[in-house]
Amino acid sequence: xxxxxxxxxxxxxxxxxxxxxxxxxxxxxxxxxxxxxxxxxxxxxxxxxxxxxxxxxxxxxxxxxxxxxxxxxxxxxxxxxxxxxxxxxxxxxxxxxxxxxxxxxxxxxxxxxxxxxxxxxxxxxxxxxxxx
Numbered sequence: 577x578x579x580x581x582x583x584x585x586x587x588x589x590x591x592x593x594x595x596x597x598x599x600x601x602x603x604x605x606x607x608x609x610x611x612x613x614x615x616x617x618x619x620x621x622x623x624x625x626x627x628x629x630x631x632x633x634x635x636x637x638x639x640x641x642x643x644x645x646x647x648x649x650x651x652x653x654x655x656x657x658x659x660x661x662x663x664x665x666x667x668x669x670x671x672x673x674x675x676x677x678x679x680x681x682x683x684x685x686x687x688x689x690x691x692x693x694x695x696x697x698x699x700x701x702x703x704x705x706x707x708x
Contacts, residue, residue, distance in 0.1 A: 580617050580704050586610070593690075593697065600686040607693040608666050612638050614700035615659070618651075619644035621704075655699060662692045 582590075592598065593607050619641035623630040632640040642659065645651045651659070668677075669685045677685070 580621060582705060590697070590701065594694070600683060600690060604666070604669055604686040604689040604693070607690060607697060611659075611662065611693060611697055611700065614697065614704060615645065616641040617704055618700065622648060622650055650703075655696075658692070658696055662689070662696055665689050665692055 589606050589610060593603055593610065616637050620630045623644060630641070630644070642656075646656055665685070666689050669682065669689045672685065673679075673682045
């Protein structure tokens with residue numbers, strides 16, 4: 577896409593995700609936030625090139641951006657499926673710790689989120705910054 581610039585914070589957190597340092601909870605959280613930002617940025621960049629303003633409500637930012645990527649075939653069906661699976665597993669990690677999940681199960685779930693997110697974040701990074 578090329579119109580978006582990697583900020584210093586983006587670079588630092590992107591590197592942190594793959595560093596193996598820090599807790600899995602933080603890595604899963606940062607990874608989730610970065611993927612949501614990437615999805616939003618891809619959709620916004622696509623629409624801005626068509627003179628369409630993309631400003632969804634904050635609680636709908638991810639879902640509306642995901643739909644832009646889906647409906648305009650910006651991502652393949654396989655990539656969309658990976659994002660959906662990631663989102664399901666991420667939600668388990670976020671919500672299940674206080675709904676009967678044990679700490680060891682929660683830690684394992686955070687690893688699932690990280691492992692699912694790594695290839696997604698790399699692919700979206702390539703799409704966002706291919707021309708920079």
